[in-house]
Amino acid sequence: xxxxxxxxxxxxxxxxxxxxxxxxxxxxxxxxxxxxxxxxxxxxxxxxxxxxxxxxxxxxxxxxxxxxxxxxxxxxxxxxxxxxxxxxxxxxxxxxxxxxxxxxxxxxxxxxxxxxxxxxxxxxxxxxxxxxxxxxxxxxxxxxxxxxxxxxxxxxxxxxxxxxxxxxxxxxxxxxxxxxxxxxxxxxxxxxxxxxxxxxxxxxxxxxxxxxxxxxxxxxxxxxxxxxxxxxxxxxxxxxxxxxxxxxxxxxxxxxxxxxxxxxxxxxxxxxxxxxxxxxxxxxxxxxxxxxxxxxxxxxxxxxxxxxxxxxxxxxxxxxxxxxxxxxxxxxxxxxxxxxxxxxxxxxxxxxxxxxxxxxxxxxxxxxxxxxxxxxxxxxx
Amino acid sequence: xxxxxxxxxxxxxxxxxxxxxxxxxxxxxxxxxxxxxxxxxxxxxxxxxxxxxxxxxxxxxxxxxxxxxxxxxxxxxxxxxxxxxxxxxxxxxxxxxxxxxxxxxxxxxxxxxxxxxxxxxxxxxxxxxxxxxxxxxxxxxxxxxxxxxxxxxxxxxxxxxxxxxxxxxxxxxxxxxxxxxxxxxxxxxxxxxxxxxxxxxxxxxxxxxxxxxxxxxxxxxxxxxxxxxxxxxxxxxxxxxxxxxxxxxxxxxxxxxxxxxxxxxxxxxxxxxxxxxxxxx
Numbered sequence: 001x002x003x004x005x006x007x008x009x010x011x012x013x014x015x016x017x018x019x020x021x022x023x024x025x026x027x028x029x030x031x032x033x034x035x036x037x038x039x040x041x042x043x044x045x046x047x048x049x050x051x052x053x054x055x056x057x058x059x060x061x062x063x064x065x066x067x068x069x070x071x072x073x074x075x076x077x078x079x080x081x082x083x084x085x086x087x088x089x090x091x092x093x094x095x096x097x098x099x100x101x102x103x104x105x106x107x108x109x110x111x112x113x114x115x116x117x118x119x120x121x122x123x124x125x126x127x128x129x130x131x132x133x134x135x136x137x138x139x140x141x142x143x144x145x146x147x148x149x150x151x152x153x154x155x156x157x158x159x160x161x162x163x164x165x166x167x168x169x170x171x172x173x174x175x176x177x178x179x180x181x182x183x184x185x186x187x188x189x190x191x192x193x194x195x196x197x198x199x200x201x202x203x204x205x206x207x208x209x210x211x212x213x214x215x216x217x218x219x220x221x222x223x224x225x226x227x228x229x230x231x232x233x234x235x236x237x238x239x240x241x242x243x244x245x246x247x248x249x250x251x252x253x254x255x256x257x258x259x260x261x262x263x264x265x266x267x268x269x270x271x272x273x274x275x276x277x278x279x280x281x282x283x284x285x286x287x288x289x290x291x292x293x294x295x296x297x298x299x300x301x302x303x304x305x306x307x308x309x310x311x312x313x314x315x316x317x318x319x320x321x322x323x324x325x326x327x328x329x330x331x332x333x334x335x336x337x338x339x340x341x342x343x344x345x346x347x348x349x350x351x352x353x354x355x356x357x358x359x360x361x362x363x364x365x366x367x368x369x370x371x372x373x374x375x376x377x378x379x380x381x
Numbered sequence: 382x383x384x385x386x387x388x389x390x391x392x393x394x395x396x397x398x399x400x401x402x403x404x405x406x407x408x409x410x411x412x413x414x415x416x417x418x419x420x421x422x423x424x425x426x427x428x429x430x431x432x433x434x435x436x437x438x439x440x441x442x443x444x445x446x447x448x449x450x451x452x453x454x455x456x457x458x459x460x461x462x463x464x465x466x467x468x469x470x471x472x473x474x475x476x477x478x479x480x481x482x483x484x485x486x487x488x489x490x491x492x493x494x495x496x497x498x499x500x501x502x503x504x505x506x507x508x509x510x511x512x513x514x515x516x517x518x519x520x521x522x523x524x525x526x527x528x529x530x531x532x533x534x535x536x537x538x539x540x541x542x543x544x545x546x547x548x549x550x551x552x553x554x555x556x557x558x559x560x561x562x563x564x565x566x567x568x569x570x571x572x573x574x575x576x577x578x579x580x581x582x583x584x585x586x587x588x589x590x591x592x593x594x595x596x597x598x599x600x601x602x603x604x605x606x607x608x609x610x611x612x613x614x615x616x617x618x619x620x621x622x623x624x625x626x627x628x629x630x631x632x633x634x635x636x637x638x639x640x641x642x643x644x645x646x647x648x649x650x651x652x653x654x655x656x657x658x659x660x661x662x
Contacts, residue, residue, distance in 0.1 A: 149503065152508075156475040156510050158471060187465075187515055189468040189512055189514050190489075190513040191475075191511070191512045191513075192510070192513075193508065193509070193510045194509045194510075195508055196502065196506035196508075198502075198503070198504030199502055199503045199504045199508070
């Protein structure tokens with residue numbers, strides 16, 4: 001493989017790397033006839049990101065004759081090459097990426113002003129293809145908005161917030177912070193933002209629903225989309241099935257596939273938070289038409305008991321799609337960092353089988369093989 | 382118990398935000414006392430917070446366009462809430478360019494101060510962001526902890542030098558010692574000093590002026606104008622006060638009760654902030 005990116009595209013490439021670094025520890029690189037793909041997956045395999053830079057993105061693009069070339073490397077080392085975006089913008093004229101399969105080296109050369117050359121040789125490992133299988137076109141709900149809107153939206157939530165819930169109705173979108181049941185929710189500030197459908201470039205809601213996913217990856221994609229000035233599309237179905245965040249233009253495409261909390265977890269959350277869920281039945285904008293008495297409360301200072309909020313006991317992770325791995329992946333299990341024991345583990349990789357009878361209300365679709373991730377670590381040793 | 386207030390003016394909103402930010406820098410939790418005319422932010426001097434206490438007073442009419450309050454009862458027409466000012470500050474931060482901000486007391490699963498901001502949007506319909514800030518309602522029997530602290534019978538009262546100057550001095554001194562001695566006299570002189578085994582550093586301020594408190598402070602009237610009153614305080618507490626303040630006071634002064642306490646006062650047209658730092662031996 002040998003490709004050269006120039007001018008502003010170097011920065012786009014750098015931002016893509018930075019976005020991917022928010023997802024996982026390793027960068028999966030695969031040059032094909034269709035372009036250069038850059039992928040990452042998080043350790044719990046609940047988030048996957050893929051960038052495709054088409055041959056037109058590059059000034060010169062030469063796919064390897066050997067189609068099976070796939071490799072991975074620590075993303076930190078690639079990030080180092082593109083660390084300072086401002087200096088990239090100021091001084092780098094072009095960036096050449098070559099792959100030397102004999103030495104297992106990826107060479108990235110930055111051609112800077114005044115004839116300065118910076119060459120980085122990165123070692124890589126061979127690996128199998130990493131690909132989440134998703135079909136965003138079959139999703140019933142789609143929202144598309146300028147990155148500015150997403151950035152402004154995310155700003156309202158504290159940086160420490162991990163998960164956000166998005167609820168949609170036919171003309172509105174609500175975002176609120178998701179607080180885990182076991183968290184001390186009586187101390188957490190709850191934030192809710194309501195957006196009108198008019199703010200979106202495209203607003204197609206097939207079914208009113210509410211999904212919860214990690215904010216971190218969305219923030220990662222925003223880093224990229226904001227620089228590239230590309231609108232972000234969000235495709236999603238019911239809780240439990242992945243949400244796909246996507247940006248594209250004529251020369252590149254990026255898809256972030258994120259797990260969402262599954263239905264039962266959501267239901268519980270709904271029961272706990274009456275404010276949750278699409279509130280189609282409520283007046284369209286209760287902030288505007290409020291009458292004082294509808295909001296004021298009567299509280300006895302002497303008796304604060306009231307209907308106190310008691311988080312329901314944490315149910316086991318069987319309420320959620322469990323982490324299930326394909327057989328191939330199991331082989332490398334020892335070498336892979338165990339995923340955090342978090343309930344948030346919907347998967348797109350490997351054959352997803354219902355873990356137990358408790359998954360009865362899941363769609364048949366989830367039983368299909370959603371993806372195959374069959375990397376073989378032994379090969380590269 | 383009912384409370385609802387609304388700010389329409391962006392200037393008032395910024396001003397209120399600055400006050401809350403200042404409080405946030407001073408304490409992790411504080412008590413908000415709402416009365417018909419005022420909002421108070423109160424920290425009572427408990428041992429747990431190093432004996433520091435704070436009293437911040439706002440005239441509600443200067444901040445809010447609408448303000449409705451119904452207290453616990455007719456004879457005690459006020460509400461006392463314990464709140465984490467950081468939450469309030471964060472909520473206000475996301476409402477910076479809001480067209481209007483409403484703050485109301487609500488009961489969700491727990492009592493909340495709900496802050497709702499109407500934000501400009503790309504369409505004709507405003508964006509609305511609401512923050513439910515959990516609060517603890519303080520029962521009336523505990524209110525006596527949150528009364529305005531009485532002015533100590535101070536030995537010396539003096540205007541402070543520009544707070545920025547003081548801050549840069551204190552910041553440097555903090556690297557050398559954990560305690561700082563504040564001393565001042567009635568002829569406009571103030572010294573900030575640290576003393577360690579290795580080094581003694583003193584910064585002298587002159588011609589600061591002494592606020593006229595009238596004849597009520599008889600103790601200071603009869604005092605020798607050159608005699609210094611001093612108090613040794615935890616330097617971090619003083620630094621915290623100097624670091625966090627965002628209210629740009631028109632007047633700032635310090636009262637010293639010899640070897641007992643320093644009492645810092647920041648005055649602005651519609652805000653006053655008092656901060657008490659106990660002296661340590």
